[in-house]
Amino acid sequence: MAADAAHTPSEGRTDGERELARLFALQKEAYAAAPFPSYEERIANLNRIIRLTEANEDAFIEAINADFGNRARQETVIAEIVVTVSGAKLTKKNLKKWMQPRGAPTPLHMLPARSRIEPQPLGVVGIISPWNYPLQLALAPAIAALAAGNRVLIKPSELTPHLAETLKAAIASEFDESVCAVVTGGVETGQAFTETPFDHLLFTGSTAVGKRVAEAAAKNLTPVTLELGGKSPAIIDESADIETAARSIAHGKMLNAGQTCVAPDYVLAPRDKVDATVDAIAAAARKMFPAIDTTHDYTSIISDRHFARLKSLVEEARDRGAKIVEIGSSNALYPQRKLPLTMIVDPPADAAVMKEEIFGPVLPVLPIGSTDEAIAYVNKGDRPLALYWYGESDAARDKVLEKTVSGGVTVNDALWHVAQENLPFGGVGKSGIGAYHGETGFNTFSHLKPVFYQSRFASSALLHPPYTAKTDKIISFVRKIL
Template sequence: MTKPADVSVRAGDKVSSESHTLSELLEIQKAAFLRDGIPDAKTRIDRINRLGQMLLDNADEITAALDADFGTRPRELSIAADVAGCMIDLTHQRRHAAEWMKETNVSKVQGLLGFKQRLRHDPLGVVGIMGPWNFPLQLTIVPAGSAFAAGNRVLMRPSSITAKTTDVLARVAPDYFSIEEFAVVTSKHGGGADFAKLPVDHMFFTGSPEVGASVAAEAAKNLVPVTLELGGKNPAIVDVDADISAAATFLADARMVNGGQVCLCPDYVFVPESKVGEFTDKVIARWADNFPTILKNTQYTSTINDKNYERIVGLIDDAVDLGATKHQVIPAGEQLPDATARKIPPTLLTGVKAGMKIEEDEVFGPVLTVYPYRDQKEAIDKINSAGHPLTLYWVGDDNERLAYVADHTRSGSISGNDFALHLLSAGLPFGGVGRSGMGNYHGEFGFETFSHARAVTVSTMPIKFSELMSAPFTKSDTRLTDVQMKMWNVIQGRASRKSRK
């Protein structure tokens, strides 16, 4: 039976997470979970409300911190993605938590015969959430809201790369939460590898496949289940009869969201061979219109740090050295790329071939590779050879060619004619497959990720299954066994004949 949480350290007492070690925080939350039991709907909704209020109350300071962490990052983007963007799913969780947590009667008819079957939706306990730097709130706060809806406590570790943003969260969180409910873990508690070793009840990680593999390995040592939201080189296919101007506009814009530093950005695009030149010209024209200046343009998001800046510039240079052609938008009077501002001009590459590093590495920056195709199967074969992406973009009508692509590829999602719209739907999951991740969240999918489906059966039947399954076995048991075998042979035979027809 659920009940309100008995929080001994009340929100507002300003107990900082940094006053405790990582292990102490986990023990505090585990003890509180066991002490209070499963929280009722009112408690869960209150926690989700406080999480949203924390974002809204501190939006200005959060966006300023994000701008400082990146170098330049538009306030409009930070609000849309890392503040207001979180509210969509938090609102959905708040509205439906009471409904989702209800015990389900699985079979009413069998219950009347004495075989009662119920399904509980129980919280796991303490959820650990590890976030990335590209959207340090969106990709931590949203899963935290799902974990609260499911009745859990949360230990949240945002990326140390966006340290200023993490510091703001760690400082304001005690105004809204007891550390028994929600604690922000900072670099003072250790690195991400230390967090991954925690014996929490579920570990949720968003980041690169390489780090995700390490997190999963550490979690496995404690038999901790994991949800991994990873990256991947997301392909796009422009259909043979698609409007090239519309395709170029959409993909040019989608590539430059957050300076290209989004796990859902298109990484490479297949264009009908006869239209590659037109597509390339229109992408460059769109970028030139969008970014008349870059170096001192506060709306042009900087590359997050020197390491990633050098990596992306290196990918471009390697491709050009090996024969690729680069098309860049560099405003008059500006020298780009610029290491001090960490700004790389929007770059389109053609003539990319096997052996170039950019063929294998996820760019995570303002670079789009274009491949020509004559037959759709060429694009499909190349996509399937590169590992399963987080999303696959389609530009064109909802037609039989899209259906063919969907049937012959695997990806976390398919996005047609716009950027990542499934993020806005409460009825769709967000997650990858294969190298791009395991598990999903958003809406009820998030609630289920952080819940345990717990079976409950109560029997008042006159026949006991335990008696039927244990010795001594009588002649009646033998006859019953023989009848079962005859029945199943008849049923299976009918099914097999139907299948053959």
């Protein structure tokens, strides 16, 4: 495996690998020629993102629907179009402030010198986007990278080929390929992408693949942002209104048919309210999707392989005696890959559904005795990408926030912290490395360069050798004022 995709021989490489090498070399050359795009250039790039997203809205909706087999237009508009455009507009509004050098305190003994932090573009940023939100999770990091003044290459998932080609054409219609471009291809192209010596690489996907991406990037010492997943809990406190919590959890789990990295992965409910919780979630799901098997409002599972994996999780738990509650028919209209919301009540701790990220509309519901037990349960696993807490007790809420570690939290709802552009989005531990969105994203794709401006009146030369008794007196004085 070559370390530099831009300079490997072309023999034996796929078209995607050759195109990747060409575009990377082109963007590296363009960055070298113009390493610090102006504010006006960056705003123009953000306007291009907004324009291509809005102008191709119908085409994006159609492409995503074709890739999934079915996804509601409204769901794509909310989760892909609106989120992308709003993120670009917020970035435009704040970009001038973010670009400004930032003052840093200068110690008394170093005055009258000055210290500043000056944001600088990194160079060429690579983005590997996933299939579950294939437009938003390609363009949202691109917005941050372009705002920071970088060149951008995007590699979409091969599981969403219609969206990938539509996005490639849309970006080509607005951007010179030396600024932003899309590379399509299969596994070989994806592998070559991870081995390319980008100045920063962002990957969104599973923890297992994220490990391989990090290993490949490490060969070039490429810094990475990894947006992964994990088992995100929804904790229902004794003080919670069960029906209110259930509506939120049902929506959070069924959006995109649970194919969301921050979807509730399991529910911890008060021991004496488990049945009421299951009934309330079922009622909320039926209200949102009265005809779950046939409605166009409910998203299909992305592929036959993912559909079979989800069904196997359910069947293993069923075979081991867990109670299964399905909201929708059990055949799930297989040709359309419509999987009903399936709750698994108190599955064995070592069941597959409790050991791996579910990424679909399968929801374990477990009894828990107290806030302390809930905290202990969450903490015995890997740190989750998201945590949801429901209730009215400030003390219980604050205890959970203080004693658990997760990428982000929404209190008394699900998913919505991710939609707040002013909040960083990212994981911790096995749920991810680094974060973006808003100013955090701008900083992620910038080198925050420290600069020390020495004064012509500086006395630092007094500390140069040869060392004398006078040097010792100066050192003693400095130590006293520190």
